[in-house]
Amino acid sequence: MKKSNKKHFIRKNCPLLLMVLPGAAWLLIFKYLPMFGVVIAFKDFRYYPGGFISSMIHSEWVGFKNFEFLFSSNDAYIIIRNTVGYNLVFIITGTILSVAFAIMLNEMTRKKLSKIFQTSMFFPYFLSWVIVSYFVYAYLSSDKGIINQMLLSLGMDKTSWYTQPKFWPMILVLVNNWKHLGYSTVYYLAAICSVDKTYYESAMLDGATKWQQIKYITLPHLKPMIITLTILSIGRIFSADFGLFYNVPKQSGPLFPVTNVIDTYVYRALMYSGDIGMSTATGLFQAVIGFLLIMLTNYIVKKIDKDSAIF
Amino acid sequence: MIKKTKRSFHSINKGPDIIITIFFAIFALSCILPFLTVIMSSLTDETTLIKNGYSLFPKHMSLKAYTYIFDQGQQIIKSFGVSVFITIIGTAISVMMTAFYAYALSRPKFRYKKFFNYMAFFTMLFGGGLVPTYLVVTHVVGLKDSIWALILPMALNVFFIIVMRTFFKSSVPDSIIEAAQIDGAGEFMTFFKIVLPISLPSVATISLFTTLGYWNDWFNALLYIDSAHITPLQYLLMQIDRNMQFLIQNASDMGMGAGEASNQLPAETVKMAIVVISTIPIACAYPFFQKYFIQGLTVGAVKE
């Protein structure tokens, strides 16, 4: 590289490097330093004098043994199917609903009301899953549940909701969307806000209908955000929201076929032993699959539309 | 600089408008009702609550849960202070770091873009696990039982970096940045004078989410905090939840111990009161950030 070029290069990149510096330092310390710990996924971790590092070094190698419990049981298929299945449905319904909500909230003529609605939609997000589970129970309990009372008053039979697996995929999808929509809508509301107003003005002048404006201006502008969020959530497709699947169905045994996911399975499996090796192995497995899936999705997106990919 | 646009050229037909309004009214109600029930439960007399369960219109009201919490005194006030402190300081640090990082990644000419992009992205999925992270935070950074242990370990969220980068890329046209830099503006200047103002809605979004993240965090407190005077509000609440879960799971193996443990649990109404106290302040934060979701912020407006 020539000297003048180099100078130019430094002047160009230096400020940007400075900007990245705090974040990069943070990542190194808080994320990369602890990563040596993944080694224990391949070890039979025991305690030895001299602290964690020494324990880690002295513990025996066991290869992939810590991973076996995830695949060896008959439930392996069910928990993986449930985890991936629910996450896919959550991604699809969540995205469609939050984009639709954002557009509708934005189009409402009564802006004050729109703001009140947005704020109210946020409340479920603040309630912990444990508390949400109380309310779901208030609806679904066998004796005093609101829905069963309604069924009775309509002259129909009561249903024992917590023992009927067939209802639960629906219930879980509903509850999850109810809790998270307020949050995820905000991404798109903000994205809509940054659409240049002049586009709509000229569209109006050309006589475009509302629907055409949404289709040709709003949605294309939301596309990068939709793609980014989707790719990122695909990376977590092997990790389930523990609170949702553990607390909301109240750990009802008969529902396990449709509510047991990787995270609840591992939690129950390690409840007594708390084996660090096995929990680290689970985390590593989820990360590797997530990583591969993100790379794959990104690759596909890149093929179709180069600008939308996140790498 | 920011100019509200007239409603006229952006309104929809009356029919759909009413339908949408009614739909959202119902949905918003379904979101707010459980919370109202929580408020009413916290105002219910304890025995009434046990006998009749939650209700929007309890038979016997009582302020006992709140008087109990405030008689208990210091703890809830201290925790409130801790929560406010970590939320404000944490959000400030975090949004700053996130925005810088995201901006650098959004610049096409940044030579190490790819490296830092991967560097961040990789950590979104891979982690070292609980114990190694604990070890680094307590021994290497030295944050054991310190209020900074509630701030620094979550000072950066790679998810938000990527989202913010997308915002920057899609809402700030390269041409403007280039034009500014040809005029002699440096990267910092461009960032503060052009990119941030245009991206105000996105910065507000990320700030809001970071605020919520800090306010709702309890896991760092569980890991790193041993002293009561630096426990955040949310952790107080989670402790009650977790204690109950623990008791349900282990009651049969605990024998008589279960009784002694449940004696240490606060009443259900107190729990509901803590939910109320910990939610109301943060719920007020939303309208604050909402102010910045203003449509009509045009690129032209910024340039003027």
Added chain:
Amino acid sequence: MKKSFLFMVTVCFMIMTLLVGCGDKQASTDHNTPAKGNEDSSESKEKPVKLTWYTIGTPQKDSDVIEDELNKYLLEKINATVDIVMFDWGDYNEKMQVKIGSGEIFDIMFTCSWANDYATNVAKGALYPLNDLLEKQGIEIKDSLHPLFLEGAAINGEVYALPTNKELGWQAVWIINKDLADKYNMNLEDMTTLESLEPYLEMIKENEPDVIPLTLDLSNTPYVPNMDTFFGDQMPLAIHFDAPSKIINLFETDEALEIFKTMYSYYNKGYIHPDAAINRAGDYNKAGNFFITKAHYQPYAEVLWENGDYTNTNIAVRPIHEPFANNSSTRGAMQGISFTSKHPEKAMEFLNLLYTDPYVLNLIDYGIEGTHYEKMNDFHIKQLPRAQDAYLFPSFSIGNLLNTYAYEGTPEDKWEKFEEFNNACINAPSLGYTPDLSTIKSEMAAVTNVAKEVSSSLFMGAVDPDEYVPKAVEKLKSAGIDKVITELQSQYDAWQKTR
């Protein structure tokens, strides 16, 4: 790209090793810092030792006050001070996992069969072996404990933690709502087995529509007669008292089937809450909306219950079976010494005081006299309001209950009754047998999940056992319970030979 990552990780690892090394040193020097004062008690010139003690329970406001008071006494007595750190019930497992896992230096920890699991800690080497220390610093502990406690605590002959001297065995009892029983003139003597309750439950069901006749729930399942469920109530592994050499699958026994059938008929007759399998019965009991429920007993537990979980009713208690001691009862609450402790001898001296020195024990259990409680006589105390607000300690978790005070209203022969109770305990066949699960980790993971899936609805009678038990057994088998039983059996045989 890949290479640079690898490089980065390696560098981090090296920095890490250096830093953590330093960190450890720092922590250990920290440990030797003397507590202030006490220069003149010159019987030893050594600096006082500071012990760190992690134990279970909701942290209390007045802990520091009690700690100061205690340390004044301990400095005199054993030239040590202790830092009591309490972690809340639901946090204890995670807290201890990171503390032990990161090799933190501390001295004493609570460990037991249901939190910070004792057997796992021993298997992983987290606990300091105590046999030698018991002979030297803790000889009085051995004298004060019922011998079966240490037998249950020993793993391969070595004791790794000291059980609290309390009720030794399990005895399930029916807790009966006495107000209702009196109202309908019931004969309590007849209430023994689950089946024997039927006529009374029926009577209540007919006459008291608001009352749930039998409030059992997922964490309070009916007792299966003659079974030593040595893995805790949540796992279907058992040993029959009359065939003590064999480990069996609980779900394959006739005894369990009988219980399931009875519960199924009770469920259909509406004696049980329809959501019993997912619900907690505690609220109904507390509100007095119950007729019969079940609990584990200790002598005069009813006094504690009436003041605690059953405040709204008078209760009577009827035993379901003779008390028996197995590992989960003898290991119900223990204090052990960490393998990282720099002062195991001092820690043992302190533990010794918990068993032998009533002043120390009562101070930790009840707080300071005059502030947290008032003494009524040598045995009875009265709790002062301040205790409810600022200092409640789970007394079952430490020391020797027989040395503690009791609240007013407790019969004076309480501790004699405890000794009687403990002497009456039968040894369960499995007492002292600690399985090594390292070769069957995957199967245990799967079996635990299946057990969670099938047991609550069977035990609560929500499903027809004739149809569902074979299915449950089938599921357990495909999860590998046979392999688990075979492995446990061979270890059990080997263990029996050593006795």
